[in-house]
Amino acid sequence: MPEAASPVIQVRDVTYLYEGTQAAALDHVSLTLQRGEFIAFVGQNGAGKTTLAKTFNGILLPTRGEVIVEGHETRAAGLDMLARIVGYVYQNPDHQIFSNTVREEVAFGPRNLGLTPEEVNKTVLHALELVDMQKDADTYPFLLGRGQRQKLAVASVIAMGSPVLVVDEPTTGLDLQGSLSIMELLRQWNADGRTIIIITHDMQVVAEYARRTVVMAQGRVLADGPTRAVLTDQAVLAQAFLKAPQITRLAQSLNGRFGLPRDVLTVKEFYAAMKERLNQRSGG
Amino acid sequence: MSDASPSNILVVEDLHFNYPTGQTEALKGVSFSVRPGEFIGLMGPTGAGKTTLALCLRGLIPHVVSGQMQGQVMVCGMNTREVTPAQIGEKVGLAFQDPEAQVIGLTVVEDLAYGPENYEWPPARIRAEIPRLLKLVRLGGMEERETFSLSGGQKQRVALASALMMSPELLILDEPTSELDPIGKAEVFDAVRRLRDEHNTTILMIEHAVEQLAEFADRILMMDQGQIVAQGTPRELFHNVDLFHRTGGERLPQVAELLFALEQDGLITPDQFSPYEGDALHLISRLMEAAHA
Numbered sequence: 001m002p003e004a005a006s007p008v009i010q011v012r013d014v015t016y017l018y019e020g021t022q023a024a025a026l027d028h029v030s031l032t033l034q035r036g037e038f039i040a041f042v043g044q045n046g047a048g049k050t051t052l053a054k055t056f057n058g059i060l061l062p063t064r065g066e067v068i069v070e071g072h073e074t075r076a077a078g079l080d081m082l083a084r085i086v087g088y089v090y091q092n093p094d095h096q097i098f099s100n101t102v103r104e105e106v107a108f109g110p111r112n113l114g115l116t117p118e119e120v121n122k123t124v125l126h127a128l129e130l131v132d133m134q135k136d137a138d139t140y141p142f143l144l145g146r147g148q149r150q151k152l153a154v155a156s157v158i159a160m161g162s163p164v165l166v167v168d169e170p171t172t173g174l175d176l177q178g179s180l181s182i183m184e185l186l187r188q189w190n191a192d193g194r195t196i197i198i199i200t201h202d203m204q205v206v207a208e209y210a211r212r213t214v215v216m217a218q219g220r221v222l223a224d225g226p227t228r229a230v231l232t233d234q235a236v237l238a239q240a241f242l243k244a245p246q247i248t249r250l251a252q253s254l255n256g257r258f259g260l261p262r263d264v265l266t267v268k269e270f271y272a273a274m275k276e277r278l279n280q281r282s283g284g
Numbered sequence: 285m286s287d288a289s290p291s292n293i294l295v296v297e298d299l300h301f302n303y304p305t306g307q308t309e310a311l312k313g314v315s316f317s318v319r320p321g322e323f324i325g326l327m328g329p330t331g332a333g334k335t336t337l338a339l340c341l342r343g344l345i346p347h348v349v350s351g352q353m354q355g356q357v358m359v360c361g362m363n364t365r366e367v368t369p370a371q372i373g374e375k376v377g378l379a380f381q382d383p384e385a386q387v388i389g390l391t392v393v394e395d396l397a398y399g400p401e402n403y404e405w406p407p408a409r410i411r412a413e414i415p416r417l418l419k420l421v422r423l424g425g426m427e428e429r430e431t432f433s434l435s436g437g438q439k440q441r442v443a444l445a446s447a448l449m450m451s452p453e454l455l456i457l458d459e460p461t462s463e464l465d466p467i468g469k470a471e472v473f474d475a476v477r478r479l480r481d482e483h484n485t486t487i488l489m490i491e492h493a494v495e496q497l498a499e500f501a502d503r504i505l506m507m508d509q510g511q512i513v514a515q516g517t518p519r520e521l522f523h524n525v526d527l528f529h530r531t532g533g534e535r536l537p538q539v540a541e542l543l544f545a546l547e548q549d550g551l552i553t554p555d556q557f558s559p560y561e562g563d564a565l566h567l568i569s570r571l572m573e574a575a576h577a
Contacts, residue, residue: 044465045437091436091463143305146381147330172462173381175329175492175533201465204538241467246495246561247538253565258572267541274568278551278575 007068008164008195009033009056009086014065016051016219025051027219028065033197035163038190040210040227041199044241047216049199050091053166056197057086069164084113087162091169091199093146093153102128102144102152103137109160127159130185146173154182164195171202183209203245207231207265215240232263292358293454293486294318294341299355301336301345310336312510313355320453321484323477325497325518328507329533334490335381337507338456340364341488343372360453374403377452379443381459381490386443392418392434393427396446403450410449417445420475436463444472448479455479457489461496469493473500495537498522498559508533522559539564546571 009032016026026048033039041049054060055067058074067074070085090096099105103124110123128134131151136144141152150173157165167186171179179202187209190196200206206213206227213230215223215237223236230236231244234252243249251264251273258277264270294317301311311333318324326334339345343364346353357364360375380386389395393414400410418424421441431442440463447455457476461469473496479485491497497504498518506514506521508531514524522528522540536544540559546552552567 045435045463045468145330169463173459176535177532178330201469203466204535241465243466245538247542250539250542250561250564250568254568254572257569267538267545270542271545274572278571 005034007032008035008070010068011052011055012066012068014052014055014062014067016048016055016060017063018051024063024219026055026062029219029221030065031214031221031224033164033195035195036190036193037212038187038196038210039198039212039214040206041197041214041216042201042203042206042240042242043216043222047240048219049216050168051219052216053088053168053197053199056082056164056166057088058082059088083162084160085162086164086166087157087160089150089153089157089165089167089170091172093149094142096153096156097141097149100140101137102133102139102141105141105152106156106159109156113160123159123161127155130158131155132181147175147178150174151178151182154185158185158189163193164197165189166197166199168199170198170200171205179205203231203243207245207248215242217241228263228265231265291319292317293320293360294488295358296337296341297356297358299337299340299353299357301333301340301351301353303336303349303351306351309510310351311340314507314510314512315355316505316512316515318454318486318488320486321480323480323487323500323502324489325501325504326488326490326507327492327494327497327504327534328513329531331509332507332533333510334507335458338378338458338488338490341454341456342376342378343367343369344378370402373399374450375452376454376456377447377450378456379440379447379458379460381462387431387434387439387446389431391427392423392429392431392442395431395442396449399446399449413449417448420448420478421445422471422475437465437468440464441468441472444475451483452485454486454488457487457491459490459492461491461493469496476500492534494522494535495539495561498537498540499561506531506534518559519557523554523557543567 011029011031014026014029015024017024043049055062058079061075069082097105106124106127107120110120131154133151170182186196210227213227217240222240223230232248237244247267247270248264251260251270252262254260255262261273297315299311299314300309302309328334339349340357341359347369387395389398396414397410421444423441440460444460461472476487477500480487501518504518504521505512514527522536525544528536537559539561543557543564547557551571
């Protein structure tokens with residue numbers, strides 16, 4: 001980011017226990033998210049990724065420690081204020097859809113922001129356009145396919161215009177085209193200066209979109225750094241029961257004998273590195 | 285009709301289906317057959333008709349889901365039109381994509397017992413079966429857990445175990461790993477392969493995890509807009525790169541993408557193309573060694 005780092009979310013020594021449980025879902029987590037970052041949270045099911053993200057919009061309040069969002073401590077801030085800062089697309093879109101039409105669903109948030117009916121209308125159409133769902137405006141949401149419902153959930157949240165967006169499993173249930181359209185939308189949203197946090201199991205999505213990756217395991221942060229460094233660190237991934245993208249694994253198996261770089265993240269990078277080595281050798 | 289030979293566990297002939305609200309047919313003339321013990325992958329973009337096809341194979345179409353069906357499905361020797369879904373359910377298991385819609389028991393054990401109880405299995409037999417299947421899906425000891433407290437991935441595995449209670453001859457899985465982490469995905473694929481290897485269960489798996497499908501499936505069908513637009517072994521199907529670029533609904537395994545680029549450059553021959561990691565490692569090593577020599 002060109003501007004000096006400016007923290008948008010600060011997680012300070014947060015421990016969280018779900019009611020009636022003894023094992024901490026979050027265990028002394030500390031983390032600072034800067035404005036304009038594109039961050040992926042990865043880890044096994046149950047590692048604490050979603051629990052951590054839910055402390056950002058105040059849905060969960062830390063059992064110990066504190067979360068500061070744009071300078072506001074979440075315990076004191078109230079859900080309304082936090083919802084304006086942190087938009088949250090939950091993993092199961094059906095848990096947040098409740099209106100009779102797609103249009104009404106998207107209008108709910110902006111209406112609560114106190115916009116005029118014209119402004120609400122404009123915002124809704126713009127959000128639907130961004131996810132390419134204008135033609136579905138009058139459809140009953142539960143007649144939509146899973147992928148479309150996911151896009152609707154994203155549209156409803158972006159209509160709020162919040163500067164921070166958390167998307168839990170943005171590509172689950174979507175085909176390639178659906179995944180690409182959501183991810184490109186998030187990339188655009190991020191280029192406009194918003195902070196994007198995705199929670200995902202799809203390492204290819206992480207490799208292609210996130211600049212920073214946080215690996216979680218058993219309620220703790222196991223690794224946190226630039227995506228390229230984290231996703232190519234076999235020891236960390238193994239400890240978190242994750243796997244690098246197929247192409248990264250292939251490059252690493254060829255690293256010892258042929259010097260292919262260990263930190264390849266995409267097919268393009270692999271191809272370029274391989275061609276370079278082939279040309280060097282046949283030329284020299 | 286050679287396809288209808290008794291050696292096939294499933295024969296689908298010119299199957300059409302139209303939902304009451306549908307402007308276009310969800311299935312537009314689907315025909316294919318499956319041999320016992322095959323592991324079939326079914327891919328395709330959203331709206332291709334994959335789930336509708338699964339509902340037809342399980343007999344929920346035409347008996348439960350309304351709409352108009354033409355053509356015929358013969359599964360485990362039964363014509364789905366002529367028997368009840370309950371009869372089909374004794375031979376054909378189906379685990380849906382969305383575990384929330386599927387897991388109905390309050391506890392894990394209740395969910396697994398639900399199907400067999402409807403078929404009036406003796407309780408002792410049900411109790412004996414449950415621990416074995418929970419172990420298979422790595423949920424051993426979780427019998428009494430309340431299903432609402434399970435994660436999405438755990439629910440998916442409960443749904444899989446429930447579908448296995450009846451020891452189906454044909455197991456249909458609709459995106460069984462979509463909410464699972466990489467290890468969970470690998471566990472489901474392994475469990476499904478063990479079923480096939482140890483019980484000769486026939487598998488039809490709708491899945492987007494292309495790299496695992498390449499590794500596990502004997503044959504892959506690609507659907508688009510209500511039709512099967514391509515089918516073949518993983519090697520054949522993933523070699524049809526145009527198909528993937530044209531439908532845009534699925535990605536290629538990264539290894540297939542890479543080897544196809546090398547083939548375009550003339551560095552490998554078309555018959556060396558492969559979607560398998562092991563083959564790629566071998567081919568690239570040879571290329572690098574040759575350049576070095």
